[in-house]
Amino acid sequence: xxxxxxxAYHFIFEDELLEEINRFGSFSKFNADDIILDIGxxxxxxxxxxxxxxxxxxxxxxGNDLLLYFLERGDTCxxxxxCCVGDRKSEIRAVAETATSLMMxxxxxxETWTAKYKSWRNFVFQSYHERLSEMLTTIDTIAxxxxxxxxxxxxxxxxxxxxNENIAVTHQEIALDLHTSRVVVSRILKKLEIEKKIALxxxxxxxxxx
DNA sequence: ACATTAAGTGATT
DNA sequence: AATCACTTAATGT
Numbered sequence: 001x002x003x004x005x006x007x008a009y010h011f012i013f014e015d016e017l018l019e020e021i022n023r024f025g026s027f028s029k030f031n032a033d034d035i036i037l038d039i040g041x042x043x044x045x046x047x048x049x050x051x052x053x054x055x056x057x058x059x060x061x062x063g064n065d066l067l068l069y070f071l072e073r074g075d076t077c078x079x080x081x082x083c084c085v086g087d088r089k090s091e092i093r094a095v096a097e098t099a100t101s102l103m104m105x106x107x108x109x110x111e112t113w114t115a116k117y118k119s120w121r122n123f124v125f126q127s128y129h130e131r132l133s134e135m136l137t138t139i140d141t142i143a144x145x146x147x148x149x150x151x152x153x154x155x156x157x158x159x160x161x162x163x164n165e166n167i168a169v170t171h172q173e174i175a176l177d178l179h180t181s182r183v184v185v186s187r188i189l190k191k192l193e194i195e196k197k198i199a200l201x202x203x204x205x206x207x208x209x210x
Numbered sequence: 211a212c213a214t215t216a217a218g219t220g221a222t223t
Numbered sequence: 224a225a226t227c228a229c230t231t232a233a234t235g236t
Contacts, residue, residue, distance in 0.1 A: 147224070170216065181225055186217060202216060202233060211236105218231070223224105 002027060004050045005103055008073050017117045021048070025103040030096040037077070037094040042087075045104035046080040049073055052100030053161040055177075057093045067154070067177040069134045070097060070161050078131035080107075081124060097161055148188045150178060152197060159207040167205045 001022050009018060025048070030036055036047070039059055054071040056079075071077065071094075079092050113120040141150055151174065159165050171185040178185075189205070192198045199206040 172216075182217085183219090183226075184224060187219085187224095190218075200217090214233100214235075216231100216233075219229085221227085221229105223226080 002050075002103075004101060005048075008050050009048070012074065012123055013119045014117065017113065017120060020109070020113070021103060021105065024109055025105045028102050028104055030100045030102070032096055032098050032100075034096045034100075035093065036096055036100070036102070037080075037090050037092070039090055039093050041090045043080050043090055044107060046107055046110065047077055047094075048103040048105060049075050050101045050103055053097040054094050054100055055097045057095065057177075058091075059093060060179075064179050065093070065176055066179045068092065068138055069131075070157055072161060075130070076123075076127050078128055081128060097158075147178075147180060147184060148191060151185065151188050152192060154178060155198065155205060155207050156210060159210060165207045165210060167207065168203060169205060170203055 001019065005022060005027075006018060009021070013021070026045075027050075030052075036054060037043075049071055051073060053073075054077075056068045056071060056077070057065045058068050059065055077092075077094060079090055079094075082088075110124075114124065141153060145153075154174065154177065155167060158167050158169070171189065172182045174189075175182045175185045189198065189200055193200050197207075197209045199208060
């Protein structure tokens with residue numbers, strides 16, 4: 001039994017299910033910035049996040065990315081859940097935010113486990129629910145909040161996920177994730193710095209208000 | 211010393 | 224908020 005797997009999921013799943021996950025799943029590791037799942041990929045496995053964090057991005061017609069949300073330990077990708085039902089392709093891109101380890105589960109197991117384990121059913125339903133609310137939050141943020149709040153939320157999320165108030169990121173990278181321009185990011189960050197919410201360094205930002 | 215990359219800023223739309 | 228044009232600062236070779 002994988003130690004990390006047990007640690008991350010033994011509160012959620014019964015032992016019997018954990019052992020099945022351990023037996024049928026394949027353990028895989030990714031480095032930061034590795035693409036775990038790309039747009040158009042066929043989904044044959046469903047990932048359970050064990051350690052690390054993953055960012056989920058949507059892409060527009062011109063190939064510009066837009067951050068939807070972050071996934072942390074104990075989360076799974078709702079995209080895979082919905083795609084496993086039919087034989088669909090991924091409509092999102094999943095990129096490792098930090099070094100990440102996953103348990104890849106063959107989708108055939110989905111059905112049998114859904115019938116067999118109550119904890120699995122609960123997990124799937126709850127994951128769906130969480131992703132949906134997360135998504136609504138994101139929509140609210142994009143539609144109703146101004147860019148400075150969006151950027152500040154992004155920094156807070158990133159600090160939380162990396163468990164470090166110092167974030168190694170360039171203004172350009174933020175601009176790409178939030179689908180805006182570098183100049184706008186620079187100006188807003190400057191404003192946030194004057195408001196004492198963050199401190200700016202080259203290639204690094206420190207979040208002062210968490 | 212020079213080139214490259216990141217970040218700051220005014221002006222315009 | 225986006226874009227352009229330009230400057231300044233930091234970093235790599």
